[in-house]
Amino acid sequence: xxxxxxxxxxxxxxxxxxxxxxxxxxxxxxxxxxxxxxxxxxxxxxxxxxxxxxxxxxxxxxxxxxxxxxxxxxxxxxxxxxxxxxxxxxxxxxxxxxxxxxxxxxxxxxxxxxxxxxxxxxxxxxxxxxxxxxxxxxxxxxxxxxxxxxxxxxxxxxxxxxxxxxxxxxxxxxxxxxxxxxxxxxxxxxxxxxxxxxxxxxxxxxxxxxxxxxxxxxxxxxxxxxxxxxxxxxxxxxxxxxxxxxxxxxxxxxxxxxxxxxxxxxxxxxxxxxxxxxxxxxxxxxxxxxxxxxxxxxxxxxxxxxxxxxxxxxxxxxxxxxxxxxxxxxxxxxxxxxxxxx
Amino acid sequence: xxxxxxxxxxxxxxxxxxxxxxxxxxxxxxxxxxxxxxxxxxxxxxxxxxxxxxxxxxxxxxxxxxxxxxxxxxxxxxxxxxxxxxxxxxxxxxxxxxxxxxxxxxxxxxxxxxxxxxxxxxxxxxxxxxxxxxxxxxxxxxxxxxxxxxxxxxxxxxxxxxxxxxxxxxxxxxxxxxxxxxxxxxxxxxxxxxxxxxxxxxxxxxxxxxxxxxxxxxxxxxxxxxxxxxxxxxxxxxxxxxxxxxxxxxxxxxxxxxxxxxxxxxxxxxxxxxxxxxxxxxxxxxxxxxxxxxxxxxxxxxxxxxxxxxxxxxxxxxxxx
Amino acid sequence: xxxxxxxxxxxxxxxxxxxxxxxxxxxxxxxxxxxxxxxxxxxxxxxxxxxxxxxxxxxxxxxxxxxxxxxxxxxxxxxxxxxxxxxxxxxxxxxxxxxxxxxxxxxxxxxxxxxxxxxxxxxxxxxxxxxxxxxxxxxxxxxxxxxxxxxxxxxxxxxxxxxxxxxxxxxxxxxxxxxxxxxxxxxxxxxxxxxxxxxxxxxxxxxxxxxxxxxxxxxxxxxxxxxxxxxxxxxxxxxxxxxxxxxxxxxxxxxxxxxxxxxxxxxxxxxxxxxxxxxxxxxxxxxxxxxxxxxxxxxxxxxxxxxxxxxxxxxxxxxxxxxxx
Numbered sequence: 001x002x003x004x005x006x007x008x009x010x011x012x013x014x015x016x017x018x019x020x021x022x023x024x025x026x027x028x029x030x031x032x033x034x035x036x037x038x039x040x041x042x043x044x045x046x047x048x049x050x051x052x053x054x055x056x057x058x059x060x061x062x063x064x065x066x067x068x069x070x071x072x073x074x075x076x077x078x079x080x081x082x083x084x085x086x087x088x089x090x091x092x093x094x095x096x097x098x099x100x101x102x103x104x105x106x107x108x109x110x111x112x113x114x115x116x117x118x119x120x121x122x123x124x125x126x127x128x129x130x131x132x133x134x135x136x137x138x139x140x141x142x143x144x145x146x147x148x149x150x151x152x153x154x155x156x157x158x159x160x161x162x163x164x165x166x167x168x169x170x171x172x173x174x175x176x177x178x179x180x181x182x183x184x185x186x187x188x189x190x191x192x193x194x195x196x197x198x199x200x201x202x203x204x205x206x207x208x209x210x211x212x213x214x215x216x217x218x219x220x221x222x223x224x225x226x227x228x229x230x231x232x233x234x235x236x237x238x239x240x241x242x243x244x245x246x247x248x249x250x251x252x253x254x255x256x257x258x259x260x261x262x263x264x265x266x267x268x269x270x271x272x273x274x275x276x277x278x279x280x281x282x283x284x285x286x287x288x289x290x291x292x293x294x295x296x297x298x299x300x301x302x303x304x305x306x307x308x309x310x311x312x313x314x315x316x317x318x319x320x321x322x323x324x325x326x327x328x329x330x331x332x333x334x335x336x337x338x339x340x341x342x
Numbered sequence: 343x344x345x346x347x348x349x350x351x352x353x354x355x356x357x358x359x360x361x362x363x364x365x366x367x368x369x370x371x372x373x374x375x376x377x378x379x380x381x382x383x384x385x386x387x388x389x390x391x392x393x394x395x396x397x398x399x400x401x402x403x404x405x406x407x408x409x410x411x412x413x414x415x416x417x418x419x420x421x422x423x424x425x426x427x428x429x430x431x432x433x434x435x436x437x438x439x440x441x442x443x444x445x446x447x448x449x450x451x452x453x454x455x456x457x458x459x460x461x462x463x464x465x466x467x468x469x470x471x472x473x474x475x476x477x478x479x480x481x482x483x484x485x486x487x488x489x490x491x492x493x494x495x496x497x498x499x500x501x502x503x504x505x506x507x508x509x510x511x512x513x514x515x516x517x518x519x520x521x522x523x524x525x526x527x528x529x530x531x532x533x534x535x536x537x538x539x540x541x542x543x544x545x546x547x548x549x550x551x552x553x554x555x556x557x558x559x560x561x562x563x564x565x566x567x568x569x570x571x572x573x574x575x576x577x578x579x580x581x582x583x584x585x586x587x588x589x590x591x592x593x594x595x596x597x598x599x600x601x602x603x604x605x606x607x608x609x610x611x612x613x614x615x616x617x618x619x620x621x622x623x624x625x626x627x628x629x630x631x632x633x634x635x636x637x638x639x640x641x642x643x644x645x646x647x648x649x650x651x652x653x654x655x656x657x658x659x660x661x662x663x
Numbered sequence: 664x665x666x667x668x669x670x671x672x673x674x675x676x677x678x679x680x681x682x683x684x685x686x687x688x689x690x691x692x693x694x695x696x697x698x699x700x701x702x703x704x705x706x707x708x709x710x711x712x713x714x715x716x717x718x719x720x721x722x723x724x725x726x727x728x729x730x731x732x733x734x735x736x737x738x739x740x741x742x743x744x745x746x747x748x749x750x751x752x753x754x755x756x757x758x759x760x761x762x763x764x765x766x767x768x769x770x771x772x773x774x775x776x777x778x779x780x781x782x783x784x785x786x787x788x789x790x791x792x793x794x795x796x797x798x799x800x801x802x803x804x805x806x807x808x809x810x811x812x813x814x815x816x817x818x819x820x821x822x823x824x825x826x827x828x829x830x831x832x833x834x835x836x837x838x839x840x841x842x843x844x845x846x847x848x849x850x851x852x853x854x855x856x857x858x859x860x861x862x863x864x865x866x867x868x869x870x871x872x873x874x875x876x877x878x879x880x881x882x883x884x885x886x887x888x889x890x891x892x893x894x895x896x897x898x899x900x901x902x903x904x905x906x907x908x909x910x911x912x913x914x915x916x917x918x919x920x921x922x923x924x925x926x927x928x929x930x931x932x933x934x935x936x937x938x939x940x941x942x943x944x945x946x947x948x949x950x951x952x953x954x955x956x957x958x959x960x961x962x963x964x965x966x967x968x969x970x971x972x973x974x975x976x977x978x979x980x981x982x983x984x985x986x987x988x
Binding site for chain 2: 716745753754757759765788789794795800808828903926927929936937938940941943951952954963964
């Protein structure tokens with residue numbers, strides 16, 4: 001469905017989704033060229049989650065993420081050049097090369113932290129909610145995490161505390177089907193390592209408001225996030241949102257298993273010849289194509305407009321990559337800086 | 343200059359700071375006083391009830407909450423309880439809080455202070471007697487303070503509030519009833535204090551061991567041995583200079599530390615003296631620690647294994663022989 | 664005798680342990696991490712899949728399970744993955760396992776092995792580059808093994824998996840996986856705990872090196888030899904129990920010591936070894952005891968900065984030169 005947003009805000013959401021997609025493609029391409037150090041995680045297939053949640057957020061709301069943070073940071077308006085530079089460990093990155101992909105952040109945009117320890121970020125995020133409650137702020141703390149986090153004790157504690165104290169927190173659990181052990185379990189949708197039948201059951205049994213949404217549907221995500229935000233700000237407590245997205249097979253050792261995204265596939269719904277086997281992805285599982293398709297079908301944007309936007313975004317991303325590649329390495333002595341404020 | 347009990351001075355310092363700064367909140371169920379000294383914490387509850395978040399038994403959860411609250415503008419003091427309970431929250435204390443400033447390239451602050459009333463408290467047995475301070479010194483980016491004297495409480499706590507670093511406050515239940523001067527000469531944050539000047543032997547301690555060292559120095563004085571007693575005050579940052587200057591003077595070093603002996607605070611002091619002060623020592627450093635065993639319940643056994651006042655006296659005498 | 668990688672040696676030791684005692688079970692089997700050498704461990708899953716339990720991401724939970732199972736008849740080896748993940752299970756590892764024997768007057772044993780890949784691995788950044796060995800050495804009741812060669816990896820794993828009744832921390836490292844050495848497969852090759860090995864004899868200076876620093880120390884010694892400095896490399900192989908005698912014998916011989924370990928400086932393994940040497944080898948020392956360790960900073964992401972703060976063969980060489988003039 002189409003989110004209830006102004007035309008400008010819809011365009012911004014689409015722009016952000018396109019930028020996330022091009023960003024992740026650039027990551028994979030540059031990694032194959034040997035330019036990206038270490039192990040990284042992409043959010044292809046999860047763009048609507050990031051964009052939908054962000055579209056419901058205020059600039060003073062705070063967002064926390066995990067090792068799979070690229071999409072979240074971009075969705076809050078981060079400069080793709082600075083974000084990409086950080087992934088390459090350059091001095092011009094948001095973390096000045098200290099953080100890398102695992103700890104992507106954009107502090108000036110209220111994305112202060114990504115923790116790469118599974119579930120480590122949940123207690124931290126509820127703490128920001130607690131601070132907002134103490135200071136009487138009309139804001140929420142939003143934490144984006146994966147279904148794997150629900151396997152850790154920290155998740156239980158964070159959900160219990162947030163529910164107990166009605167903290168203004170949005171728990172956004174992205175269930176993308178990439179549970180670490182691919183053993184079929186009891187859950188109705190992926191989450192193979194949990195004894196829960198429904199992923200939201202834990203939060204529900206702890207008295208929290210819960211909902212499950214379709215992560216391919218920008219409007220569904222946005223509606224749930226908006227409602228949860230309103231409840232949080234009104235003092236009605238936290239909400240646990242499970243967002244279900246389809247497994248994108250290129251995520252394990254990032255590979256372009258669906259090729260470079262061709263936005264015109266949104267109009268045809270057909271897979272390119274070399275990816276013919278990925279029928280479902282091109283027809284209805286790719287959130288970027290799906291959202292473009294819907295915005296066009298409902299005549300909010302023309303195909304030309306969307307294709308032009310995509311070209312603009314691609315160009316922006318190309319420049320961001322250039323910027324990052326040309327950026328200097330950090331000065332070695334800075335390894336000893338920024339340990340402490342004073 | 344009046345004398346004041348450590349337990350009273352502690353609560354007064356926290357209360358004074360909370361009055362000055364609305365952003366300071368207390369998170370946790372242990373409220374500084376542990377089971378036996380809750381009477382001291384009463385004034386805090388009475389005045390600041392709304393700023394004390396009483397928590398369930400969920401250390402991992404509420405320590406993480408404090409980290410997030412600090413990022414979002416508060417200055418939480420987290421009373422975890424006994425040192426062993428810090429283990430429940432270990433990922434947050436050693437692998438989240440200390441990293442935040444560094445990984446944000448200096449843009450995000452995390453002014454959280456974790457507090458434990460730890461150590462060998464007598465009768466705590468194996469699981470409630472942990473002394474995590476040496477392990478915590480491994481977590482680069484985490485400040486570790488250990489006030490031992492009443493007059494050092496306000497300066498050290500204020501120093502933490504001002505430098506806004508994520509901090510672990512090593513407190514000790516056996517410090518509570520000790521009485522000291524309510525003010526001490528000013529000393530920069532991070533510098534160790536020469537509490538007692540002397541010229542025969544250097545004795546270094548911190549927290550409850552500093553108190554024992556001072557009592558030991560009194561006994562030694564009566565026997566004609568003039569000990570210089572140094573209070574480390576902060577373990578991270580650790581002041582090498584004061585210790586080295588003293589060792590240059592005396593040539594003899596005793597370090598008393600309640601931690602388990604291996605990779606302890608005493609190990610660190612002995613090591614940096616061996617590295618930076620080679621040639622200053624006339625005899626090997628005497629390290630005193632709790633024995634390298636889990637902590638037994640029996641008081642008799644515990645006493646036998648602890649770095650007692652008598653053991654400090656003996657160690658100094660061995661060096662002076 | 665066969666030239667092997669550390670990964671192959673450890674894999675052999677694991678397979679032999681699983682063969683010889685049916686009580687040995689694995690919780691997780693992700694040895695080798697993300698390194699290209701991880702294929703050396705594939706036979707473990709191939710041959711012993713029914714002895715492997717793959718847990719969810721719940722370290723506190725599954726370490727507790729391993730401890731309970733060890734107390735009641737099994738001999739579990741827990742493949743924790745990255746050393747930092749052991750922090751999730753800290754209450755179990757540091758505050759449950761070590762007390763079992765002591766608290767029950769020796770009636771309950773806990774023969775569990777916690778295997779973890781520690782240290783600076785390249786782009787691990789702040790949260791995946793922790794070196795927890797120093798924290799574990801500060802915990803009475805935990806055995807601590809730190810192999811630095813393929814034969815030591817094989818031999819020590821067999822000893823702790825098959826013979827020892829104590830909870831053990833087995834320190835591994837991603838950058839150890841490709842280290843090569845000779846292994847005699849015909850020999851059972853079990854290595855007793857508390858026996859250090861002089862990996863290279865020398866007369867001018869003693870380098871005590873632990874785990875991943877062993878190979879770096881040997882590299883440093885090679886280089887130093889070309890400059891006329893004869894370095895003796897002592898590998899403790901196990902920190903608990905510790906073979907002090909071999910270390911102090913070397914110190915008595917050379918009078919000059921560099922201690923090298925890849926964890927942060929304060930209250931680290933290097934500090935403890937330095938303190939022991941300074942105190943018990945006091946009469947022998949002719950120079951300061953130098954420590955080579957990670958400075959007290961978090962681990963940055965960028966390759967050149969990360970390298971800048973990683974203790975290397977070069978650091979060892981510099982330290983040696985400072986005390987040998």
